[in-house]
Amino acid sequence: MREIAYQRAGSVDEAVQAAAQPEAALLAGGTSLVDLMKLEVLNPARVVDVTRLDLSRIEARPDGIRLGATATNSAVATHPEVKRRLPALSEALLSGASPQLRNVATVAGNLMQRTRCAYYRDLSTRCNKRSPGAGCDALDGWTRMHAILGGSEQCIAAHPSDMCVALAALDATIHVRGPRGERDIPFGDFHLLPGDHPEREFALDAGELVTWVFVPATAAAARSRYLKIRDRLSYAFALASCAAALEVANGRIQVARIALGGVGTKPWRPLEAEQTLVGQAPRPEAFRRAADVALRNARPRRDNAFKVELAKRTLIRALTLSAEGA
Amino acid sequence: MPENPKDDGLGRREFLVVGAATVAAACAGGGPARRDATAASGPGEPMDIALVVNGERRSLRIDPRTTLLDLLRENLGLTGTKKGCDMGQCGACTVLADGTRIDSCLALAAQYDGRSVTTIEGLAKDGALHPAQEAFLQEDAFQCGYCTPGQILSCIGFLHEGSGATDADIREGMSGNLCRCGAYPNIVAAVRGLRGRT
Numbered sequence: 404m405r406e407i408a409y410q411r412a413g414s415v416d417e418a419v420q421a422a423a424q425p426e427a428a429l430l431a432g433g434t435s436l437v438d439l440m441k442l443e444v445l446n447p448a449r450v451v452d453v454t455r456l457d458l459s460r461i462e463a464r465p466d467g468i469r470l471g472a473t474a475t476n477s478a479v480a481t482h483p484e485v486k487r488r489l490p491a492l493s494e495a496l497l498s499g500a501s502p503q504l505r506n507v508a509t510v511a512g513n514l515m516q517r518t519r520c521a522y523y524r525d526l527s528t529r530c531n532k533r534s535p536g537a538g539c540d541a542l543d544g545w546t547r548m549h550a551i552l553g554g555s556e557q558c559i560a561a562h563p564s565d566m567c568v569a570l571a572a573l574d575a576t577i578h579v580r581g582p583r584g585e586r587d588i589p590f591g592d593f594h595l596l597p598g599d600h601p602e603r604e605f606a607l608d609a610g611e612l613v614t615w616v617f618v619p620a621t622a623a624a625a626r627s628r629y630l631k632i633r634d635r636l637s638y639a640f641a642l643a644s645c646a647a648a649l650e651v652a653n654g655r656i657q658v659a660r661i662a663l664g665g666v667g668t669k670p671w672r673p674l675e676a677e678q679t680l681v682g683q684a685p686r687p688e689a690f691r692r693a694a695d696v697a698l699r700n701a702r703p704r705r706d707n708a709f710k711v712e713l714a715k716r717t718l719i720r721a722l723t724l725s726a727e728g729a
Numbered sequence: 730m731p732e733n734p735k736d737d738g739l740g741r742r743e744f745l746v747v748g749a750a751t752v753a754a755a756c757a758g759g760g761p762a763r764r765d766a767t768a769a770s771g772p773g774e775p776m777d778i779a780l781v782v783n784g785e786r787r788s789l790r791i792d793p794r795t796t797l798l799d800l801l802r803e804n805l806g807l808t809g810t811k812k813g814c815d816m817g818q819c820g821a822c823t824v825l826a827d828g829t830r831i832d833s834c835l836a837l838a839a840q841y842d843g844r845s846v847t848t849i850e851g852l853a854k855d856g857a858l859h860p861a862q863e864a865f866l867q868e869d870a871f872q873c874g875y876c877t878p879g880q881i882l883s884c885i886g887f888l889h890e891g892s893g894a895t896d897a898d899i900r901e902g903m904s905g906n907l908c909r910c911g912a913y914p915n916i917v918a919a920v921r922g923l924r925g926r927t
């Protein structure tokens with residue numbers, strides 16, 4: 404790890420000011436940042452510790468739940484109102500990492516979790532995300548864990564988060580504060596596609612700090628489910644995952660929300676697939692059609708072609724689970 | 730190699746511990762511990778922190794890059810907490826921070842200024858082992874022992890979190906601690922026996 408200056412922020416304004424400095428990084432649980440600093444993949448000159456700020460509250464409101472930026476993954480996952488009104492979020496969090504990591508990893512840290520692409524983490528290989536313009540050794544490399552949706556000729560790194568998949572399906576909003584004030588970012592706009600600039604990962608300006616995430620507690624959200632398929636049953640990243648939320652009335656789907664994990668370069672929300680479900684009976688044929696639409700533009704590579712069918716089946720199963728509760 | 734490592738006067742472990750203690754002593758009283766909400770170090774500058782380790786207040790001057798794991802092992806000589814993968818995957822470095830289990834390898838020590846940390850060395854009281862230590866002995870829940878301190882601290886944290894009712898819950902709850910000897914069945918048995926007791 405390179406030399407750092409450590410600064411413990413005493414207020415949100417101080418954190419914003421410090422984070423706006425060049426080569427500064429915000430530090431919460433440290434489970435991503437400290438790991439990547441040890442590997443010298445991320446090399447901030449100054450880390451700004453935000454864990455002592457009053458940002459960890461989880462507030463249940465009539466229309467939804469507000470998750471403080473530094474609320475831990477454990478605290479959110481086990482919160483009774485989250486479990487009751489946003490079950491997919493609880494299930495997603497509990498399917499990720501290990502208990503020790505969840506006890507310190509935070510909401511905002513999880514939003515900004517970096518890819519687990521092996522080439523990104525290995526300084527001896529070329530990576531456009533780590534060193535813009537260097538090239539990408541993943542493209543012709545071992546691609547079993549890589550994305551089949553949203554990739555570019557510069558980057559096919561999969562987004563690793565489980566929490567973000569649930570938040571994408573649940574239409575969350577991210578509230579940030581920066582040098583020019585506060586604003587809301589719709590969840591789907593927060594993570595950027597790699598395109599020609601895979602090094603740009605978030606729609607945040609310099610000095611902007613996530614302060615909370617708001618998740619609407621809808622009828623569909625109360626029946627949401629998260630299903631994760633991986634190489635072993637615990638403590639592994641997703642090969643494919645799906646958060647699904649259905650609202651069914653009079654035998655017809657009124658509202659459908661779907662997001663996929665493990666297969667996209669960002670938490671993947673197949674809006675067209677959702678639209679095919681509205682007005683349909685919650686039956687396997689409708690789910691299969693939605694799955695085909697969701698994966699229509701998949702671009703698998705040598706080692707991850709299996710993910711196309713795996714993601715479809717995961718999506719169908721997650722929709723089935725949500726329908727069973729609806 | 731001499732059979733008794735003490736034949737050459739000083740074993741490797743003793744040498745390391747003595748060395749670390751000397752460093753810790755040199756740093757003790759090296760400045761007032763910062764208790765305020767804000768704290769800062771300049772680039773590459775050392776910083777002063779104070780934390781309670783196994784019930785004892787320790788003041789140290791550290792490089793801000795120091796992880797909690799390295800602080801325990803190198804600065805304080807508490808080598809019971811093990812360094813396995815050093816990247817949050819194996820759980821050998823598990824400690825309790827204010828009663829919650831964490832991986833100390835991914836924690837910057839500076840973040841634990843003013844907080845309380847419990848390691849394997851802090852579990853036995855008045856010469857009596859902690860019930861979790863007893864349970865691991867009773868069930869033969871280890872072979873080489875390298876992962877065991879982390880397993881035991883993780884087990885205590887898991888029981889505080891409200892362990893589930895089934896063996897599957899135990900396996901999931903303990904999944905952040907790898908045992909390459911494969912002592913898992915006996916680890917599950919040890920945790921099972923402790924449920925409802927601690």
